[in-house]
Amino acid sequence: MLKVWQGFALSWAWLLILTLVSVAIGLYYQSTAFNRFAFISIVMLIIAMKGQQIIDIFMELKHAPRLWRSVMLAYVIIIPLIITFIYL
């Protein structure tokens, strides 16, 4: 069974991987200039995934009242969505 500190370590590793993936996608986009909308959508999706980890695991909102968790998760979903649509 996963200990609490191991859970935090896994989250840290996941955040690190997602950061490196978004940088790698950025570099790939610079060299190939593939579809800009697809590129921005992927980067924004990664932002949402990273935000969810911070909110649920580091901030411990996974076991907080639903309203507060929903408000915080909505932030990391809605803001990237708005940004994506601005770049459309």
Next chain:
Amino acid sequence: MKTENILQAESVTQLLENKADKRLPGDLAMWFFILAELTVFAVFFIGFAVAENANMAMFAEGKAQLHKVAGLINTIALITSSYFVALSLHSMRKNNAKQTLRHLGLALVFAGVYVVLKLWEYQALFALGIHIETNTFFTLYFLITAFHFLHIILGMLILAYMAINVYKDNYNDPTTENEFSGFESGACYWHMVDLLWIILFPLIYII
């Protein structure tokens, strides 16, 4: 979830699945403050995207002059700092003051890496003759990152204050409803600063 339940929890699953007694970590006032901060930054993020959409060439040129590796290292530093703050709260709940102080110290060290690197980045741009009035991109770049930088400084002061309180054993007051509430509030503030950078870094440096 009450403090004693958290103390008894041995695993993440146990901690996360104890749904019967949901509790917001920290003070309610801190959460309203966090929401206010997030709203202000949301305006900045959306404003930046709108301005970029209207000046694509200028923003592409501006972004090319930023040090992406410094941005990446800063992201890793903040994620790692947040990780140590999360660990410090766990140590705090186990009443392990020594370990809490060690984790808070490491969190401050990684926050320090961010501060040094960000100042170096500013200095490198100034050396190139770039400043806040150079163009719209750099106005927004300096405005948003400097505003976030001030939050980092405030967050570091809060972490240092938490460490002093741990050292003085001020959090061990079992007569209060939740003796770790102040500690949790400080930790959540720090995670918010990290959360903002998670959006800021890709928006300004990557896309």
